[in-house]
Amino acid sequence: MIRERRFVESILEEDIGRGDLFALCVTPTPATAHIIAKEDGVLAGLVYAKELEEIADITIEFKHQDSASIQKGDLIAVVSGTQTRLLSIERTLLNMMQHASGIATNARAYSALLDGSGIKILDTRKTRPLLREFEKYAARMGGVVNHRLGLDDCLMLKDTHLKTIKEIPAFIAHARTKIPFTSKIEMECETLDQVKIALESGVDIIMCDNMDIKTIKAASMLRDEISPSVLLEASGNITTQTVKSYIGSGIDALSSGSIVHQATWLDFSMKMQ
Numbered sequence: 001m002i003r004e005r006r007f008v009e010s011i012l013e014e015d016i017g018r019g020d021l022f023a024l025c026v027t028p029t030p031a032t033a034h035i036i037a038k039e040d041g042v043l044a045g046l047v048y049a050k051e052l053e054e055i056a057d058i059t060i061e062f063k064h065q066d067s068a069s070i071q072k073g074d075l076i077a078v079v080s081g082t083q084t085r086l087l088s089i090e091r092t093l094l095n096m097m098q099h100a101s102g103i104a105t106n107a108r109a110y111s112a113l114l115d116g117s118g119i120k121i122l123d124t125r126k127t128r129p130l131l132r133e134f135e136k137y138a139a140r141m142g143g144v145v146n147h148r149l150g151l152d153d154c155l156m157l158k159d160t161h162l163k164t165i166k167e168i169p170a171f172i173a174h175a176r177t178k179i180p181f182t183s184k185i186e187m188e189c190e191t192l193d194q195v196k197i198a199l200e201s202g203v204d205i206i207m208c209d210n211m212d213i214k215t216i217k218a219a220s221m222l223r224d225e226i227s228p229s230v231l232l233e234a235s236g237n238i239t240t241q242t243v244k245s246y247i248g249s250g251i252d253a254l255s256s257g258s259i260v261h262q263a264t265w266l267d268f269s270m271k272m273q
Helices: 002-016 046-056 083-113 132-141 168-176 192-201 213-226
Strands: 030-037 059-062 075-082 120-122 155-157 185-189 205-209 231-235 253-255 268-272
Touching (some): 030 083, 083 268, 185 192
Parallel strands (some): 205 231
């Protein structure tokens, strides 16, 4: 958990700086605090809270686990240590848990709508700078499947890439000799003609970008005819209001940036006992 440890350490450094001034004014004494949920949602953030527990030399007894559904008024955790330690880490702990839980709650709203459909709901790279691992972890806690973490784990040819490529089949054949054996190639398509080219060029995944359901069904039939092993992903204006309309379209996955960038923090508070 080295990366998580460094992440938490950097948050503490940002907030505490050269030292909590309150700690200079009092003598440390044993104290306990309760973390309370102030609204319903899905809990996330425990992986990072446990790193904070070790760094700050405190004890956090969680009453719920990551990805658990919680309700307003629930006791989420009991935090023990000196009063100076608890007060110095209060904002760090709450910020991490509120942020992660907000994303997990939004992710659960999406994933629940696709239960039993066989369609995966995916997040995207539309994350806040330097928070990608944290935000994608939070999305997983809500039942979302992570899309690629970065440019290094899948070769995706978006419309901007395709503008720079003269011959798609030749480029993909060449790319296979350059990228790792385990890496997949995904191509963004807006029309059925592009879908046909992608299928005949040997891609692994086709992203149906902003296609209507009728066109997606036609793309699915074309996929089944030319290369049945290719996966179809739909993207573009995927919201909780539209996800169900894709059920039965032949699509394998839906991706939505709004899972992360439209999530709002879940409200928690810490009460000293």
